[in-house]
Amino acid sequence: xxxxxxxxxxxxxxxxxxxxxxxxxxxxxxxxxxxxxxxxxxxxxxxxxxxxxxxxxxxxxxxxxxxxxxxxxxxxxxxxxxxxxxxxxxxxxxxxxxxxxxxxxxxxxxxxxxxxxxxxxxxxxxxxxxxxxxxxxxxxxxxxxxxxxxxxxxxxxxxxxxxxxxxxxxxxxxxxxxxxxxxxxxxxxxxxxxxxxxxxxxxxxxxxxxxxxxxxxxxxxxxxxxxxxxxxxxxxxxxxxxxxxxxxxxxxxxxxxxxxxxxxxxxxxxxxxxxxxxxxxxxxxxxxxxxxxxxxxxxxxxxxxxxxxxxxxxxxxxxxxxxxxxxxxxxxxxxxxxxxxxxxxxxxxxx
Ligand SMILES: Cc1cc2nc3c(=O)[nH]c(=O)nc-3n(C[C@H](O)[C@H](O)[C@H](O)COP(=O)(O)OP(=O)(O)OC[C@H]3O[C@@H](n4cnc5c(N)ncnc54)[C@H](O)[C@@H]3O)c2cc1C
Numbered sequence: 099x100x101x102x103x104x105x106x107x108x109x110x111x112x113x114x115x116x117x118x119x120x121x122x123x124x125x126x127x128x129x130x131x132x133x134x135x136x137x138x139x140x141x142x143x144x145x146x147x148x149x150x151x152x153x154x155x156x157x158x159x160x161x162x163x164x165x166x167x168x169x170x171x172x173x174x175x176x177x178x179x180x181x182x183x184x185x186x187x188x189x190x191x192x193x194x195x196x197x198x199x200x201x202x203x204x205x206x207x208x209x210x211x212x213x214x215x216x217x218x219x220x221x222x223x224x225x226x227x228x229x230x231x232x233x234x235x236x237x238x239x240x241x242x243x244x245x246x247x248x249x250x251x252x253x254x255x256x257x258x259x260x261x262x263x264x265x266x267x268x269x270x271x272x273x274x275x276x277x278x279x280x281x282x283x284x285x286x287x288x289x290x291x292x293x294x295x296x297x298x299x300x301x302x303x304x305x306x307x308x309x310x311x312x313x314x315x316x317x318x319x320x321x322x323x324x325x326x327x328x329x330x331x332x333x334x335x336x337x338x339x340x341x342x343x344x345x346x347x348x349x350x351x352x353x354x355x356x357x358x359x360x361x362x363x364x365x366x367x368x369x370x371x372x373x374x375x376x377x378x379x380x381x382x383x384x385x386x387x388x389x390x391x392x393x394x395x396x397x398x399x400x401x402x403x404x405x406x407x408x409x410x411x412x413x414x415x416x417x418x419x420x421x422x423x424x425x426x427x428x429x430x431x432x433x434x435x436x437x438x439x440x441x442x443x444x445x446x447x448x449x
Contacts, residue, residue, distance in 0.1 A: 099134065100124040107156050107165060110148055112210060112325060114333055115416045116156025116445070119146065119165035126169050128183070128272045132238050132245065135270050138164040139240055146445055147270055149184065149212030152325075153219065153335050157446035158416045168214055172273070175200075179233075180276040184214020188221075196311045200278040201286040201304075202231040205293065207311040208318045210325050210336070214271040218262045219441065220255040224314050225289030228276075229255035236273040237262075245272065257371070258340050258441060266443075285310035292317065322403035334407040335442035338423060339380040342436050349376045355434045360386060380438055381406040387433040389426050398422045416447060423449055 105122035108114050121143070125131040138145045144163030148154065172183030173191055175198055182191050192207045205224040206216075215221075216228045217235050232250050239246045248269075254261040262269050279286060284304040288294045294301045296313050305313075318324045322331030344352055349368075356364050366386075371377040385391075385405045393400040397414035399422070401407035408422055427438050427449060440449055 099126070099130045105165070107148070107151075107160060110165075110167060111151035111154050111156060112333060113151075113155065113335060113410050113414075113416075113419065115158075115410055115414065115419060116154070117158050117160025119161045120163055122165045122167060124167045124169050126171070126185075128170060131166065131168060131170065131184070131270060131272060134164070134166050135238055135240060136243070138166070139243075145267070149215040150187070150210055152210035153215065153442045155335065155416060155419065155440075155442050155444045155447065157444075159446060161445055166270075168212060168270075170214075170272070178278045178280050180278055182213035182274050182276075184212060184271045184273060186213040187211075188213050188216055192311065195278055196307050199280070199283040199307060201281045201284065201307050202226075202276065202278040203228070204285050204307050204311045205288075205290070205314050208315045208324045213274050217253055217255070217260055217271060217274060219258045220253075220260050222258070224293050224317070226286065227255070228274075229253070231276045231278060232274060233277045234275040235269075235271055236275075237269040237271045239269055241268050257343065257377070281307075283307060320403065322401045322407060322409075330409055330411045331401040331403045331407065333410040333412075334401060337380070337406040337441050338408040339384070339406060339426075339438040340441045341377050341380050342383070342438065343371045343375050343377045344436070346374045346376075349378075352378070352434060352436055356386075359433060378436075383430045383434055383436060383438070384426055387426075387429045389429060394422055396422070400426075420447060420449060 102122045104118045106118050107116040123134045125134050146161050146165045148165055148167045168185045170183040170185035174181045188211055189208055191213055192203050196204050205226040209221050220227050220229050235248045285307045287302045297305050326332045356366050367379040367382050369377045391405055392402040396418055397411050398418040401409045431437050
């Protein structure tokens with residue numbers, strides 16, 4: 099177990115933002131993770147778990163407690179059963195399952211960060227989310243002070259949400275297990291219209307699993323959604339805001355606002371999100387409220403490739419980023435009456 103004091107956290111995040119941690123522990127085995135968590139809890143030190151740092155906004159003042167960097171390794175594929183240590187790099191693990199010809203997570207290729215963080219916000223992209231294939235999470239339960247195994251159902255997954263987000267200081271994920279599909283080298287049915295178009299197939303068709311992964315990676319790269327240290331458009335947390343889900347009354351009021359502002363034929367993106375609920379697009383709202391790609395004059399700006407990504411152009415502070423985020427939230431609220439909610443986890447700061 100490696101321990102450092104007054105350790106800068108910015109290099110551990112994809113935003114490259116945030117002040118130091120009082121103490122930073124790097125844990126390379128499950129036992130080290132559990133020992134570090136137990137010790138922090140016993141001494142009353144606040145705990146911040148860090149995987150790949152790709153969904154974290156850490157305040158400029160840093161973190162006055164123990165930051166625990168999960169650097170465990172372990173990849174095991176037994177038939178269609180996949181088990182990953184929390185510290186495994188998610189996108190590398192996806193690549194290996196695709197090489198093995200298995201389907202189920204190929205459209206989650208290129209999502210940065212660690213395997214252990216994927217259940218936290220039920221990562222999803224291009225028509226897949228981990229909730230569909232994840233069978234079990236092995237986690238240290240800080241309340242019960244023991245290691246527990248949660249089934250997929252017990253993780254209470256929903257859109258960019260889970261039990262882990264609902265109870266943020268309770269579980270530290272040690273391992274994640276998935277049941278993939280052997281479809282003879284073919285992908286899961288392609289659900290996302292943009293991916294289907296790019297592959298030249300219809301929604302619901304299957305394609306060779308490697309082709310699905312490569313197409314998703316190409317689409318993501320075009321939007322600055324694959325990490326590239328030389329490209330400031332990827333110094334981000336991916337989507338900064340979740341897509342708003344509105345009930346019928348709120349959606350009707352929203353449509354009125356949209357039509358008042360953009361004309362009677364304006365039609366915002368709308369997807370069914372369960373009984374009496376509609377999901378619309380945060381990217382569309384931001385763009386139509388006037389925050390177009392590249393927006394901003396300071397060191398924090400909207401990505402030049404995707405309206406939904408706020409980025410650090412190199413010299414930003416967390417306060418610069420938050421000022422931009424607040425400007426976008428207020429602008430969208432003024433224009434359409436919808437309050438955007440941030441997707442990344444904030445540490446020591448809020449919008
Ligand atoms: C360019 C880019 C593109 C992205 N695209 C997508 C996308 O398409 N879809 C999507 O869903 N997300 C996307 N993201 C967001 C991010 O990659 C995911 O949320 C990812 O799962 C975060 O993993 P991480 O290891 O970096 O987590 P971190 O940022 O390190 O942590 C995020 C949260 O999870 C907690 N956490 C991390 N590891 C553990 C653990 N082992 N146990 C308990 N808690 C833990 C942290 O405490 C924190 O609260 C993108 C980010 C970037 C930068």
